[in-house]
Amino acid sequence: MNTPGTDHNISEEKTGILLEKPVSLLFREIKIQPKPFFLALAKAAVKGVALKLDDALVEIGDALAASGLGEEPGHVAWTLIYGALVRTTMELVRDAPDLFSQGETPTDNELKTICADLEKGLLAAKIRIHADFLEHPEKLAFLDTFQPILSQWLQGLGSPPMQARALANRLPHKFPLALHEQWGQAPEHYAVLEKALETPFTRADQQARQWLQYHAWLRAETHTRMFAEAFGLASVYVPLCAYYEEDIQVGPEDRPGDADLQTGKEKKRKVVELHTELVRWMANYNPKDTVRVVSGGPGSGKSSFAKMFAVAATEKRLFRF
Secondary structure: OOOOOOEEEEOOOOEEEEEEEHEEEEEEHHOOHHHHHHHHHHHHHHHHOOOOHHHHHHHHHHHHHHHHOOOOOOHHHHHHHHHHHHHHHHHHHHHOOOHOOOOOOHHHHHHHHHHHHHHHHHHEEEEEEEEEOOOOOOHHHHHEEEEEHHHHHHHHHOOOOHHHHHHHHHHHHHHHHHHHHHHHHHHHHHHHHHOOOOOOHOOOOOOHHHHHHHHHHHHHHHHOOOOOOOHHHHOOOOOEEEEEEEEEOOOOOHHOOOOOOOOOHHHHHHHHEEEHHHHHHOOEEEEEEEOOOOOOOOOOOHHHHHHHHHHHHHHHHOOOO
């Protein structure tokens, strides 16, 4: 509810808002400082060394417990989001070590300035968490706010501007999988959300949640780097056409000029848009027609199509158990 003199809403039933606050206030309340993590990650990136993820994530859980806000759904949701953000950023950096060696290596002082700028931009943002954010975490508006901040930070580490933007653009596509992994890593921290939120995610049993996580993984796979570029398959994929052959009955009347033609069958090719055709086939399930084989030469797009179609099929719930 709105309260005079404040700039945030908490658990507003009418709008479905679980939490709305400045990020700076949230970090202060939970006693987390983002700059040390991003500085450590920046140093690791430019030096080409690995950074342990566990240390950063343990700090998040410990800070939540120490703050005494472990039963506040909004604060718990924010730590879940921030933990997933940490995971996603680390994954993007680890996936692109070659992009940070294309310019001059920044000094320690320059890295501190870069990370201070990131922290400033992050703290200036506001976060609005809706009660259904677990269903579609990729639609979280905060990610749109953080993308340009992340892009500037990546450029500061030495990544060319275009490559940095392409990496940052993968953030919302990698984020859902990181959210599932963060929840699974420390479910005791987020148990309060199961009580506070009624969504398919929180109602799901273990098997169903694993399917949700698998879908998030499929989606992330289509945004994995390819051809040593910062972009992924989903950014360049072009839908495929295909054909199948069907038998048709022919006779002399079908070819008046061919007196030797005998009555019989011949193959006729029918061209289709592959995705649309398979969606139609799956939507009209027939237990006597359960197999489709996609064939083609090397490099014709079979594997790429399979990845893109798998994502679409899980999103539209076309699969059957």
